[in-house]
Amino acid sequence: xxxxxxxxxxxxxxxxxxxxxxxxxxxxxxxxxxxxxxxxxxxxxxxxxxxxxxxxxxxxxxxxxxxxxxxxxxxxxxxxxxxxxxxxxxxxxxxxxxxxxxxxxxxxxxxxxxxxxxxxxxxxxxxxxxxxxxxxxxxxxxxxxxxxxxxxxxxxxxxxxxxxxxxxxxxxxxxxxxxxxxxxxxxxxxxxxxxxxxxxxxxxxxxxxxxxxxxxxxxxxxxxxxxx
Numbered sequence: 001x002x003x004x005x006x007x008x009x010x011x012x013x014x015x016x017x018x019x020x021x022x023x024x025x026x027x028x029x030x031x032x033x034x035x036x037x038x039x040x041x042x043x044x045x046x047x048x049x050x051x052x053x054x055x056x057x058x059x060x061x062x063x064x065x066x067x068x069x070x071x072x073x074x075x076x077x078x079x080x081x082x083x084x085x086x087x088x089x090x091x092x093x094x095x096x097x098x099x100x101x102x103x104x105x106x107x108x109x110x111x112x113x114x115x116x117x118x119x120x121x122x123x124x125x126x127x128x129x130x131x132x133x134x135x136x137x138x139x140x141x142x143x144x145x146x147x148x149x150x151x152x153x154x155x156x157x158x159x160x161x162x163x164x165x166x167x168x169x170x171x172x173x174x175x176x177x178x179x180x181x182x183x184x185x186x187x188x189x190x191x192x193x194x195x196x197x198x199x200x201x202x203x204x205x206x207x208x209x210x211x212x213x214x215x216x217x218x219x220x221x222x223x224x225x226x227x228x
Contacts, residue, residue: 037150037183041143045190048139051132052197059129059201062095063208070215073100074222082107095125095208096215103219111220118216125212129205133198140194147187 069092076085082104089101102121106114 037146038186041146041183041186041190044139044143044146045193048136048143048190048194048197051135052194052201055129055132055136055201056204059204059208061093062125062129063204063211065094065096065211065215066092069096070100070218073104073219077104077107077222095122095129096212098125099212100215100219103216103223107223111223114223115216115220118219122209122212122216126205126209129208133201133205136194136198136201140191140198143191143194144187147184147191150183150187 069088072088073085076082076088086101086104089097089104099118099121103114103118106117
């Protein structure tokens with residue numbers, strides 16, 4: 001009875017030692033077990049973070065529009081001071097100002113020509129804001145695929161290890177399972193980050209586009225008002 005008790009204690013101590021050792025493994029050491037496929041995934045993560053940060057700064061800057069901007073433009077136009085209105089737009093660095101500046105340059109021409117000119121500038125500004133967003137969309141698609149490729153590589157390693165050693169041991173299985181699970185999880189996480197980042201930036205661009213449309217409509221209404 002005493003011997004059985006001692007064996008149980010020894011078994012529990014070994015199990016506890018194994019748990020403590022497992023808890024001490026670092027995140028980097030865990031990721032290293034994913035193999036060479038982790039390196040393309042690291043590059044995709046860096047690219048996603050860089051593109052998101054660069055686009056977020058640019059889009060946020062484009063969306064900063066003074067609430068009094070269109071009111072100032074309206075007052076200058078209604079008083080016939082077109083040069084002052086252009087001076088305001090030239091000194092304001094955002095898509096709305098550049099679009100309104102093009103409309104001011106076309107004052108005196110038919111409304112439909114003015115609207116067309118402003119629309120063309122608006123399309124160009126939208127293109128500038130959406131630039132490189134396709135990279136995030138691409139990363140969202142291919143990162144999980146790299147992860148699934150890691151799954152295949154992991155399974156190949158697993159069966160190759162079994163075939164080489166002729167033994168179906170936990171150590172043989174663990175290497176393939178590590179590669180399979182770590183690469184799959186990493187690929188899905190990176191893809192999710194890129195997908196969320198792409199959609200978040202798209203929403204911000206839509207908000208700026210709405211501001212541009214509102215400013216354009218306000219400007220056209222101003223041109224159709226009688227001057228003071």
